[in-house]
Amino acid sequence: MSSGEVVLRAESVSKTFRAGRGFFRGGGLHAVSGFSLDLVRERVVALVGESGSGKSTAARLLAGLYAPTSGAITLAGRRVSVRAPGARRRYASHVQIVLQDPFSSLNASYSIRHHLARPLLLHGNAGSGKRADVEARSAALLEEVSLTPGRDFLDRYPHELSGGQRQRVSIARALAVRPEVMLADEPVSMLDVSIRLGILRLLGRLTAERRLALLYITHDIASARYFATEIAVMYAGEMVEYGPSEDVTQAPLHPYSRLLVSTVPDPDRAAGRGSDTLVRGEPPDLTRRLAGCTFAPRCPFAMDRCRQQAPPRFEPSGGHWVRCWLFDEQEA
Amino acid sequence: MTALLEVRDLDVSYGHGEDTLHAVRGASFSLRRGEIVGVAGESGCGKSTLAFAIARLLRGSGHVEGGEILWSGRDREPIDLATADDESVRRVRWSDISIVMQSAMNAMNPVLSLRSQIGDVIKAHDPAAGRRERGRRVGELLEMVGIPSARGRAFPHELSGGMRQRAMIALALALSPQLVILDEPTTALDVVMQRQVLSELKRLQADLGFAVLFITHDLSLLVEIADRILVMYAGTVVERADALDLYRAPFHPYSRGLLTSFPKVTGVRAELTGIPGTPPDLRGLPDGCPFHPRCASAMDECKRETPALVPRRRPDGEATPDGEATQSRDVACLLYQPTGRAQ
Numbered sequence: 001m002s003s004g005e006v007v008l009r010a011e012s013v014s015k016t017f018r019a020g021r022g023f024f025r026g027g028g029l030h031a032v033s034g035f036s037l038d039l040v041r042e043r044v045v046a047l048v049g050e051s052g053s054g055k056s057t058a059a060r061l062l063a064g065l066y067a068p069t070s071g072a073i074t075l076a077g078r079r080v081s082v083r084a085p086g087a088r089r090r091y092a093s094h095v096q097i098v099l100q101d102p103f104s105s106l107n108a109s110y111s112i113r114h115h116l117a118r119p120l121l122l123h124g125n126a127g128s129g130k131r132a133d134v135e136a137r138s139a140a141l142l143e144e145v146s147l148t149p150g151r152d153f154l155d156r157y158p159h160e161l162s163g164g165q166r167q168r169v170s171i172a173r174a175l176a177v178r179p180e181v182m183l184a185d186e187p188v189s190m191l192d193v194s195i196r197l198g199i200l201r202l203l204g205r206l207t208a209e210r211r212l213a214l215l216y217i218t219h220d221i222a223s224a225r226y227f228a229t230e231i232a233v234m235y236a237g238e239m240v241e242y243g244p245s246e247d248v249t250q251a252p253l254h255p256y257s258r259l260l261v262s263t264v265p266d267p268d269r270a271a272g273r274g275s276d277t278l279v280r281g282e283p284p285d286l287t288r289r290l291a292g293c294t295f296a297p298r299c300p301f302a303m304d305r306c307r308q309q310a311p312p313r314f315e316p317s318g319g320h321w322v323r324c325w326l327f328d329e330q331e332a
Numbered sequence: 333m334t335a336l337l338e339v340r341d342l343d344v345s346y347g348h349g350e351d352t353l354h355a356v357r358g359a360s361f362s363l364r365r366g367e368i369v370g371v372a373g374e375s376g377c378g379k380s381t382l383a384f385a386i387a388r389l390l391r392g393s394g395h396v397e398g399g400e401i402l403w404s405g406r407d408r409e410p411i412d413l414a415t416a417d418d419e420s421v422r423r424v425r426w427s428d429i430s431i432v433m434q435s436a437m438n439a440m441n442p443v444l445s446l447r448s449q450i451g452d453v454i455k456a457h458d459p460a461a462g463r464r465e466r467g468r469r470v471g472e473l474l475e476m477v478g479i480p481s482a483r484g485r486a487f488p489h490e491l492s493g494g495m496r497q498r499a500m501i502a503l504a505l506a507l508s509p510q511l512v513i514l515d516e517p518t519t520a521l522d523v524v525m526q527r528q529v530l531s532e533l534k535r536l537q538a539d540l541g542f543a544v545l546f547i548t549h550d551l552s553l554l555v556e557i558a559d560r561i562l563v564m565y566a567g568t569v570v571e572r573a574d575a576l577d578l579y580r581a582p583f584h585p586y587s588r589g590l591l592t593s594f595p596k597v598t599g600v601r602a603e604l605t606g607i608p609g610t611p612p613d614l615r616g617l618p619d620g621c622p623f624h625p626r627c628a629s630a631m632d633e634c635k636r637e638t639p640a641l642v643p644r645r646r647p648d649g650e651a652t653p654d655g656e657a658t659q660s661r662d663v664a665c666l667l668y669q670p671t672g673r674a675q
């Protein structure tokens with residue numbers, strides 16, 4: 001897939017949720033299917049895709065928060081299992097996740113100081129471990145994510161922070177661990193462009209300096225273009241396209257990716273308001289497995305074959321692949 | 333036409349005494365029936381606080397210190413939501429104002445299915461609706477925001493972040509309010525879904541004529557959907573303009589910074605600059621204009637004088653492309669005030 005040192009690898013990982021109350025007809029809900037991805041040192045992979053397409057589930061699988069229904073996740077070549085006592089903390093010292101919802105990811109009963117001191121001490125990044133040292137490091141982390149003056153935030157509680165401020169505390173907390181892999185699920189979705197840029201630059205710098213591997217889940221495709229080395233596009237639990245970020249944004253292949261890129265808000269379009277090409281369509285039903293391509297029911301280019309047979313990967317140009325029959329050279 | 337909502341010189345703080353944090357300072361704006369007003373600004377600048385104050389849902393030590401929030405709902409005398417008694421506010425909030433909070437993803441009852449939560453709210457507002465009718469409306473609402481109605485059986489933890497967010501939007505629109513306050517409603521939505529939800533919002537708004545206060549950090553989104561935009565910085569409104577005017581010619585240096593730091597998905601990959609400096613410390617704002625330490629156009633006066641929000645044209649007399657539309661432009665910046673020197 002890509003050269004460089006692979007730290008975390010997902011090999012054909014699937015996650016099917018089965019509800020106890022038996023309301024998913026048949027075999028449950030297929031949130032993620034056949035997900036393969038390499039996270040490589042010093043590289044940023046952006047995961048974009050439809051709301052409900054399985055991005056957070058994929059991140060949670062990689063973080064060891066969910067056990068895969070099938071497939072394997074390996075950290076530096078070793079199969080990941082977080083069942084054994086102590087294994088979770090050990091894993092967390094390598095792989096950190098920033099959860100999507102900043103309103104539920106911080107513990108309401110602890111101060112920001114506690115949120116940062118705990119990982120610093122637990123993972124041995126607190127220097128001498130003395131109070132003053134921990135405090136200085138915590139404040140420095142907060143300033144890195146533009147919470148200034150950092151010390152002012154230490155004794156606040158999560159409910160005393162704005163949405164974007166909580167997001168930044170979550171990022172600072174993950175950084176406190178000095179992980180090798182960071183899985184960031186919509187980490188800057190509540191931040192304005194200016195602060196967002198600062199945080200993305202910080203993460204970009206850390207990927208280089210600390211040789212971090214980063215998964216960046218986002219709906220902001222423009223930021224993915226600027227910030228990620230590769231972009232993976234998800235639809236209905238499957239990765240449908242993968243490639244260098246500039247290629248995927250400038251020449252998207254999959255019809256869903258094309259739709260996504262062409263729908264990015266563009267104020268220039270506002271002049272001709274009301275003329276937006278509306279792309280309504282049936283949301284995919286994840287409780288049913290389709291014989292063909294998952295996007296076919298909404299795809300303007302769908303052919304008979306698309307409804308009958310799931311497309312394999314086609315790689316029309318180096319390192320940029322797509323799962324779509326339109327790119328089958330044999331047919332063309 | 334009288335305004336549906338008129339906010340005048342609103343001051344909102346958290347805490348008391350030395351530790352007071354002035355989150356909203358002297359905010360003024362009005363909202364007419366059927367209008368979409370957007371609020372943009374940096375994280376922590378007071379956008380949610382403004383929304384909470386209007387809905388009288390301030391949390392913790394938050395309180396209104398001054399100003400008025402005049403509400404002129406249907407068939408009612410205008411009331412000041414800042415000072416009215418709880419009972420009258422509650423009535424207005426339930427029947428006239430609905431709010432989708434920024435924490436919407438986390439705001440559902442974890443032990444009730446999506447369907448029962450929405451059904452319960454419909455029941456509370458419209459007790460006459462039978463079970464069948466309720467079920468039908470729940471299904472309709474979910475489909476409107478792109479959730480298959482069969483998923484109504486799911487519990488909140490079984491939904492993705494964006495699905496929870498969409499469910500809350502559907503709920504807010506279900507109650508035919510006169511004002512819908514949406515606080516960062518689309519942070520978990522892909523752009524395709526975002527567009528679908530926003531066009532539903534616009535469609536319903538055209539049918540029902542409610543007003544929308546749309547809060548987001550995403551100025552490019554606001555330019556597309558809002559009629560007018562308020563740009564906030566450090567708790568104050570620093571610019572107020574028609575959406576397209578603001579996009580074409582932002583006056584305030586902060587608005588300009590916001591609009592030029594957007595990465596573009598198409599075209600050349602330009603270098604992004606952002607806005608230099610760090611977000612202000614709301615407990616210790618500098619004297620003068622709160623933006624001056626970060627402002628490239630700052631003059632000496634800016635360190636001493638706090639600019640008021642007043643109607644202004646550009647100092648060089650140049651009008652924006654839509655000449656007459658600029659009448660409604662207000663900006664709080666000395667560059668545009670008689671005392672200020674043009675650069």
Ligand SMILES: Nc1ncnc2c1ncn2[C@@H]1O[C@H](COP(=O)(O)OP(=O)(O)OP(=O)(O)O)[C@@H](O)[C@H]1O
Pocket residue numbers: 017029030031049050051052053054055056057058100286489490491492493494495520521522
């Ligand atoms: N614990 C769970 N039990 C049952 N179904 C679940 C669970 N978690 C997620 N799902 C379902 O799996 C699918 C994928 O969800 P996921 O949260 O991974 O999507 P996502 O791509 O992160 O979406 P968003 O952009 O809206 O956050 C959704 O249909 C969701 O309802």
Ligand SMILES: Nc1ncnc2c1ncn2[C@@H]1O[C@H](COP(=O)(O)OP(=O)(O)OP(=O)(O)O)[C@@H](O)[C@H]1O
Pocket residue numbers: 159160161162163164165190346347353355373374375376377378379380381382391392393394434549614
């Ligand atoms: N309950 C509270 N107690 C003390 N301070 C608070 C409280 N809630 C918010 N604040 C502070 O008030 C300021 C304004 O917060 P607010 O939530 O209104 O910001 P916002 O503009 O909505 O930001 P974001 O875009 O990040 O959501 C912030 O500096 C925040 O830390």
Ligand SMILES: [Mg+2]
Pocket residue numbers: 055056057100185492493494
């Ligand atoms: Mg998600």
Ligand SMILES: [Mg+2]
Pocket residue numbers: 162163164379380381434515
């Ligand atoms: Mg907010």
